[in-house]
Amino acid sequence: MIRFDGVTKKYPDGTVAVDDLSLTAPTGKITVLVGPSGCGKTTSLRMINRMIEPTSGLISLDGQDTGRMNEAQLRRGIGYVIQHAGLFPHRTVVDNVGTVPRLLGWDKKETLERSRELLDRVGLAPELADRYPSQLSGGQQQRVGVARALAADPPVMLMDEPFSAVDPVVRDQLQDVFLDLQSELGKTIVFVTHDIDEAIKLGDQVAVLRVGGKLAQISDPAYLLAHPVDDFVADFVGRDRGYRSLQFQPAPKLPLTSERTLLLGESTAGVSGDWVLVVDDSHRPLGWVEPARVSGEVTSEHLHRGGTVARASGSLRGALDAALSSPSRRGVVVDDEGELVGTVRAHEVLSLIEATDRPDEDRADAFAEEGA
Amino acid sequence: MEWVNDHWGDIFALARSHVWLAGLPLVLGLLIALPLGWAARRWSRLYPVLISASGLLYTIPSLALFVLMPLILGTRVLDRANVVVAMTIYTVALLVRTVADGLGSVPEATLQAARAMGYKGLRRFFGVELPLAVPVIAAGLRVAAVSNVSIVSVASLIGVSQLGNLLTDGYDRFITAEIVAGIVACVVLALLFDGLILLGQRLLTPWVRAQGGRA
Incomplete structure (x- = not known):
């Protein structure tokens, strides 16, 4: 469980990126932070693994104050996926995936086995293992990014717009692969996106942030679509929210007609x-x-x-x-x-x-x- | 040609000395430029200072630097160390910027990913930043190598022998063949250095060619 307690991030020039944010990302669930640019969603995410230090407030991981933890150790226990995958261009795919295990001191053979297993899990052909990232498509790179984040089996994953830079068809596939993996692995995930459709598709819980880093609403996606708390949220979740909310309503027994x-x-x-x-x-x-x-x-x-x-x-x-x-x-x-x-x-x-x-x-x- | 045939032994001995006087400073200069270039990246206010300072060093005439060395180092006038130290200074002057810019060429997303995965300190530098800066650093190293081979020949004027002796001696005694041999030998040596660095770069950066292969 990741918990934000009155977290504020204020920059020296006076801009407030995140304003008194309190929320909980429950264990084993996907919490999506969504909002327009400038709402502090990425800043909030990066405060979890202390890429950015909060100005005030407390962030805790399973009850432990992250501010008191060793930075590198904290980060090695948190998978991190970013927009353009951020793969190491000078390492082969399989070595990229093995990054964190190697940092944690696993031996070569063990790391290699684990990396190959993960490539398979994210749906990449084994012959891609020895290629360099530049030889892969954007979607494949992003799969490697997910595999790399999962390599050391961290309980927590942070994902910063991981699927935004690929075309819609590939994005849809990646999202499905991701949900599939999550249903098996049950990681505690914080996922940042600006795309409300993605938020609703992936989130167990969706937090809508407004510009200036204030939490506007947090709830499960179905409720968010049905009961936006104010005009901002209503506007943000979009016009066809009535239709989209139907996706959360399991169909009761349908009156079926048999066909010739x-x-x-x-x-x-x-x-x-x-x-x-x-x-x-x-x-x-x-x-x-x-x-x-x-x-x-x-x-x-x-x-x-x-x-x-x-x-x-x-x-x-x-x-x-x-x-x-x-x-x-x-x-x-x-x-x-x-x-x-x-x-x-x-x-x-x-x-x-x-x-x-x-x-x-x-x-x-x-x-x-x-x-x- | 007759002159050359009679003096192969001399030419090789001078060339060997030339390789040392130009090559050793290249290695030393790179080792010194690495931390300096890193510091220039790390503290952005240091960057302009280090870049201008190294630029100024390079404008000192080589003869002056060679002559000054014994005074600064307390070495004997004919000591080869004078040349090695002076050439190292030139190399550092050329490479500080190259190293800083090379490290600056590493994609931001890659650095961020490295940090987020718990890479820190030296391990991040040698594991991620330096390997990715190799193409830029190697390009700078090739310039420095050629420049060193050419500048070292001036050392003849202070009595440290290398291929430059063929030029001064040939000039004094009006032996054109000796001068031509000196020039050709310098060019061959420069090409050799260049080729070696290129080879090293290729071995260190298989990923760059993989990239080219796809395009």
């Missing part, structure tokens, strides 16, 4: 209706076809792939999006194995939404007490 399906290669002769769903041998949906436009067998060129697929165990947002994006207006729903279980219409999802409660006030109070 076709296999790829089957003939459309005798099939009527506007749109028919095509599935593969394992009953996994492939796409929609308009039987009237197909003469003879259905091939993959005929498929309309515009619709998203929702999981029955997923969120209301997924179900609604599947319905809205489907050319037939019938949203495709699958089970956890990806097999078709039926379709759902937008109005059916909407009536479910109307019947669901919004996140209640109590949840925020729980966090407020924890943070106080």
Whole structure:
């Protein structure tokens, strides 16, 4: 658990970067600090491993005042990932990952094994191990950055806009890899970003900071979207927050309609209706076809792939999006194995939404007490 | 050519002495310039002071420096140490800036990452900062090497023998072949130094070529 107690950072020229910040980053959870530039989020992060010293206030790690700890030892116990990965250009990928273990005095063989294992964990091919960072793409470098931070298995990770410098598709992949790792490793993570979507996707808890380093609101993402505390937070979390908040609402039992399906290669002769769903041998949906436009067998060129697929165990947002994006207006729903279980219409999802409660006030109070 | 054929032994002996007088100061100068350059980076107010001071040192005429050395060091007039110390001063003058700028060329994100991972002090300097400064420092070292090879020849005037003797002697006795041999020998030596430093740099920085390979 990382705890900020009335932490202030004031520079000699009078600028206040962080103003009386108190919050708790619970053990094993991801706490995201989010806010516009100048809100002191990076400064706050760097005060945790004492890259920056607070002017006043106390930061403690599992109850121990970090100000009294040995700097280098503190840092070796905290993984750190930054925006452009900050890899050592003169060391190979595998040596980069082994940095902290070597500093901690592990032997070469042990370090090498651990490094290779981590490269695999973050989804990098073994043949990349002996390359230099400049020979990797931005996304690959960032994966190495994450592997390096994890190398000595530190209980705490600090991440400073780690995924901001890569393109959106890669960013999405990196975020998924990261969440996947976190679900296994359960690190105590403080994550800084300016991107509210990223904050909401990754955070167990999101702290919104305003310019001047004041905490505006801290709560779980669903509550933040549903109950922004003031205009600043409401503005910051964005316009389509109503829609986005649906992603935190697990879909209740959806009223599913079964579909007439076709296999790829089957003939459309005798099939009527506007749109028919095509599935593969394992009953996994492939796409929609308009039987009237197909003469003879259905091939993959005929498929309309515009619709998203929702999981029955997923969120209301997924179900609604599947319905809205489907050319037939019938949203495709699958089970956890990806097999078709039926379709759902937008109005059916909407009536479910109307019947669901919004996140209640109590949840925020729980966090407020924890943070106080 | 006849003259050269008759004097191979002399030329090699002078060349060997030249290598020592130009090469040893290069090594000593680098060792002294490293902490000075580091200090210039570390304390930003020191940077302009050290840079101007080293620039001034380089403007002292070499002959004057050679002549002054016995007075400052208390050495004998013909002592080779006079030349070594003077050349070391020139090398330091050239390399302080190079080392400071080389260390300054290390990317900020890399330094920050090193710090955040618990690198500190000498380990950070030798493990991260210095290796990354090698390309810039090596470039400066090549300039210093060539400059040393050329300046050392002036030492003939104070009686310390090396390849410069071929120039002064050839001039005194009107032996053109001897002068040409002296010039060619100096150029060959300079190229040799240059090549050695380049080789060393390549061995120390495989990552730079990897970078080039991708571009």
